[in-house]
Amino acid sequence: IATTSYEPLTEETAIAYIEKLNQKLGLFPAPSLLLCKEIGDGNLNYVFHLSDSLSGQSLIIKQALPYAKVVGESWPLTLRRAKIEAEALQKAAETVPSLVPNVIHTDDDLAITIMEDLSDYTILRKGLIDGETYPNLGRHIGIYLAKTIFHSSPFGESQQEIKEISVRFTNPELCKITEDLVFTDPFFDHDTNDFEDHLKDTVNELWKNEELKLEAAKLKYTFLTKSEALIHGDLHTGSVFVTAEETKVIDPEFAFYGPAGFDLGLFIANILLNTISKTAIDEQQHSDLYQTITETVEVFKEEYKKLCQNHHVEAFIQTEGYVDYMLATIFEDAVGFAGCELIRRIIGLAHVADIDNISDCQKRLCAQKNALELGSTFILKRRNFRTIHQLIQETKDVL
Ligand code: ADP
Ligand code: MG
Ligand code: MG
Ligand code: MG
Structure with a gap:
C-alpha cells in the first residue's frame, strides 16, 4: 500500500471524495446534494454515512485509521486491514450474499471500503x-x-x-x-x-x-x-x-x-x-x-x-x-x-x-x-x- 497518499477523511473531504467518484461510478444520480456524518465508535476506524438529500440514496464509507486508540494511548495498526475486511466481505458474498453488506467500491491507498448503508438495521x-x-x-x-x-x-x-x-x-x-x-x-x-x-x-x-x-x-x-x-x-x-x-x-x-x-x-x-x-x-x-x-x-x-x-x-x-x-x-x-x-x-x-x-x-x-x-x-x-x-x-x- 502506498501509504504516502493516505490521509484520514473528514466529513467535508468524504463528500468531495464521493462527488469525484460519482462522476466515474454514477453512485448517485446527478445532480445530488450530499450530506455526511461520521457515525463510528472512533477506536480504530471512521465510519461515514453519506446521503443524497435529493434522491434519498445513501452509502457508508469505512476508513481504517493508522493507529488504535486504547485507554488514551495510541499504537500503530496496519491499514491493510481495510483490504482484508473488504475482501472478506466479498468472499462471504460469494456464498452468503444476503448475510453481508454489499461492497460498492474499495480504495487501498485511502484504506477505504464503500458499502451498502444498513442504517435501517x-x-x-x-x-x-x-x-x-x-x-x-x-x-x-x-x-x-x-x-x-x-x-x-x-x-x-x-x-x-x-x-x-x-x-x-x-x-x-x-x-x-x-x-x-x-x-x-x-x-x-x-x-x-x-x-x-x-x-x-x-x-x-x-x-x-x-x-x-x-x-x-x-x-x-x-x-x-x-x-x-x-x-x-x-x-x-x-x-x-x-x-x-x-x-x-x-x-x-x-x-x-x-x-x-x-x-x-x-x-x-x-x-x-x-x-x-x-x-x-x-x-x-x-x-x-x-x-x-x-x-x-x-x-x-x-x-x-x-x-x-x-x-x-x-x-x-x-x-x-x-x-x-x-x-x-x-x-x-x-x-x-x-x-x-x-x-x-x-x-x-x-x-x-x-x-x-x-x-x-x-x-x-x-x-x-x-x-x-x-x-x-x-x-x-x-x-x-x-x-x-x-x-x-x-x-x-x-x-
Ligand atoms: P469498527 O471496526 O470500528 O468496530 P464497525 O464496522 O463495527 O467498525 O462499525 C462501527 C459502527 O458503524 C457500527 O456499530 C454501526 O453503528 C456503524 N456502521 C458500520 N457499518 C455500517 C453500515 N454498513 N451501515 C450503517 N452503519 C454502519
Ligand atoms: Mg465493530
Ligand atoms: Mg466498534
Ligand atoms: Mg472492527
Whole structure:
C-alpha cells in the first residue's frame, strides 16, 4: 500500500471524495446534494454515512485509521486491514450474499471500503440489551458459519485456492491483538486488564488456577496454529446488524485463515453475556436466547453436513464418520474459545455493554462472577460437552 497518499477523511473531504467518484461510478444520480456524518465508535476506524438529500440514496464509507486508540494511548495498526475486511466481505458474498453488506467500491491507498448503508438495521448487542428478540438470528448465523467455513476449507475448495486464500488473508497484527487480549492478558496480572475492585479476590483466584491457565494456553496454541478456514475473527454481537427478519454480518477486519470453531465460540459467548446480564437483573430464564444459541449450533451442523454430503467428503476421505468427527472437534474448540471470550470481557481491556450497563452493583457483580465461572467451566470441561443441550444445561446450572 502506498501509504504516502493516505490521509484520514473528514466529513467535508468524504463528500468531495464521493462527488469525484460519482462522476466515474454514477453512485448517485446527478445532480445530488450530499450530506455526511461520521457515525463510528472512533477506536480504530471512521465510519461515514453519506446521503443524497435529493434522491434519498445513501452509502457508508469505512476508513481504517493508522493507529488504535486504547485507554488514551495510541499504537500503530496496519491499514491493510481495510483490504482484508473488504475482501472478506466479498468472499462471504460469494456464498452468503444476503448475510453481508454489499461492497460498492474499495480504495487501498485511502484504506477505504464503500458499502451498502444498513442504517435501517440495529446492532445486535443494542437490540438484545433493549430486550428485542430475533427469531431468524440463530438460523442465519448457523448458515453463515457453515457456508463460509465449508467453502474456504479443503472440503469445499481446491488445494490451490486454499493456499491462495490463506496467504491473501494473512493478518498477523490483528491476530496478535486477539492473542494478547483474549488468550493471554486476562489470565495474568497484566496492565491491559480492566476489572472492578469488587472482583479482585475472584480474579486472584482465577490467576492461581494453574489447570485453567494450562487449558487456556492450549486454546491459544490452537488459535495460533489451526488453519482450517477463512474465519471472521471478531464475531461478537457488535459485528451483527439485525432487523426483525434479516441479519447482516459486518466488520471482518480480523479475518484470517484460522480455527473453524472460533467464530461460533465468540458468537455463543456474546449471546451468553447478554443472557447472563438479563438473568442477573430479573432472575428469569431467557429461553429465547438459549433457543438462538441452540439453533445457531444445530443449523450450523445440519448445513455443514449437507455441504459435506453434496461434495462427497466422506467418499473423498474414504472413511465413514469423518464429518461427525470434524463437527465434534469444531464444537469442542468453540466451547473453549467461548470460555476465553466470557473471561476476557470481564477481566480484560474490552468490556461489553450488556454487563457494564447493569446499574445495580450487586447484580453487576453477580453477572461478572457468573461469566467468570461459566468461562472457566467451558475451558476446563470443553471435551465433556457433546451437544449444545449439555452446554445450555451447564449454563442454567451456573446462572
Ligand atoms: P469498527 O471496526 O470500528 O468496530 P464497525 O464496522 O463495527 O467498525 O462499525 C462501527 C459502527 O458503524 C457500527 O456499530 C454501526 O453503528 C456503524 N456502521 C458500520 N457499518 C455500517 C453500515 N454498513 N451501515 C450503517 N452503519 C454502519
Ligand atoms: Mg466498534
Ligand atoms: Mg465493530
Ligand atoms: Mg472492527
